Amino acid sequence: MLPGRAGDLARLQCLADGIEPVVTVVGKYNHGKSRLLNELIGDDIFAVADRRETVTLSDRVHRGVRWLDAPGLDADAGAQDDSHALQAAWRRSDIRLFVHSAKEGELDAKERSLLAELRTDAGRTKRQTLFVLSQVDQLADETELQTVASAIGAQMPGVELNAVSSTRHRKGVEGAKKLLQERSGIPALLAALDDALARVPGARAHETALLYGEIRAELAQLRAAQRQSLEALRDTQQRQRHDFSRGLKAVIDKVGGDIAAMLDALGEDHAIVPDSAKDAYAITAGKLERAHIQIAYSRACIEIDGFLAGHGVIDLPSEQHTAARSLNTVMIAVMGVSVKFRKDLRRMFCEEPGRQRMQREFGHYYERSGDRQALASLIAQTEAAMAASDKASAALDQLEERA
The missing domain is CATH 3.40.50.300 (P-loop containing nucleotide triphosphate hydrolases)
Structure with a gap:
């Protein structure tokens, strides 16, 4: 130490x-x-x-x-x-x-x-x-x-x-x-x-007291610095998580409100009507609405993804990677690839359970991001250093008792 x-x-x-x-x-x-x-x-x-x-x-x-x-x-x-x-x-x-x-x-x-x-x-x-x-x-x-x-x-x-x-x-x-x-x-x-x-016995007594006092004071100073560092790191960790959660909720609320307004403005639900074989190459009301829903979904995902990228939440952890590199993103893992129906769009963005799910799962990947993992590792290292300081102080006490 x-x-x-x-x-x-x-x-x-x-x-x-x-x-x-x-x-x-x-x-x-x-x-x-x-x-x-x-x-x-x-x-x-x-x-x-x-x-x-x-x-x-x-x-x-x-x-x-x-x-x-x-x-x-x-x-x-x-x-x-x-x-x-x-x-x-x-x-x-x-x-x-x-x-x-x-x-x-x-x-x-x-x-x-x-x-x-x-x-x-x-x-x-x-x-x-x-x-x-x-x-x-x-x-x-x-x-x-x-x-x-x-x-x-x-x-x-x-x-x-x-x-x-x-x-x-x-x-x-x-x-x-x-x-x-x-x-x-x-x-x-x-x-x-x-x-x-x-004069040696007196000199030894003086030196012993001097060295123990100096080393003990230096250990106390080191531990105080470690404690201060740990508190600062934990404060940073909590503040970052709070800012992320609050910012993510604001983005989800915004895109959810935009999608709710869009859905409420729609009339008859054509998307739920399946296309027949004769409509394979035709432009139908169902196809148009499903395209409209997919565009709204993509815009919402792009807005959320922009927020996540600003916080380093982009790629999946390595253990979740698949052979298809294009699928190894947090957005795909949480949101999927596409949405075709109004009920799915409303369930994901407009209903509270859907919003909570996004908040929870994006929060999970936020903690798995590189910056957060590095911060957690630094906190663990500082905690280990504090434990080592305590162990060193105990060892110094034992040495002094034996003397």
Whole structure:
């Protein structure tokens, strides 16, 4: 029902599952993400190589925290790795470590865009993003580090940089050199992570309430729009039917009145007198009157047919079609082909049962017309969409109850 909320719903599903806090590293390929995770955990869990190594989401639970290593942004031309990285950043993580290699200098356009989105999201959902400037040991000196830091600060004002060197930290650990470990920046980053992890429960509660509130409001707005649309469609359906029925009655009354006046003006009924064999090729009073009646009948049908055509009531539904195409019209189905006698003309147009029959049968074919069927289908689709909205709201309630 809300395709734009797919990511938020997936995030709520993760929160409902009650998973441990998730720390995810995101950034471009070969910026030292996997090596950084290994140093933070204190074990060589994640694969490290000079070539592209991480191609799918990799994770490990360590001391009650799930550490997630995402594929690097721009790691493959098909952008599948980008998709995995963004999924990790937006759906599963509570804390995002945005990793950028110091040797690359400034952020590129894609990094700036993603970091800006992450910072905006942090303000909205309280999920935290820590900027990690990695591989600082590959810079010439402290001056160059300050130059890179200033350039990034100018690009992203207010960003707090956590400068680290996984290589220095590993050497410090292996050589039991505490000063080198401190200079690596890893202990300071771990302290920042501990502080961020302590805020995760409150951030999750805030985000959960925020997402449920937003999605519920959007569903309510959607359903209100659907209700308004349905009411408008039903009003159109009723108004069209009313206008059709009223207009058809006026036409039937008019042609009925014309035929009644014509019949009343006639004298002796010659049409009922059958022609004899000798009259086969002669013009008789009966033939003349029957022709006169047929003309009156045809004119009445033409007038009614003109009204019906204006409302799209022309052809019969396909299931009523016959081999003779000329007979597959609504007028033929309801009125027949010809009328020969005064009593038939009077019964059809002048007597109330005949008029009601025309009103009823033409009304039936009006509802079977293409425009009316399309309108009925649209109403049914809107009703189904409203039912789906109700189902979605119920599913959201169940998800919230489970959480």
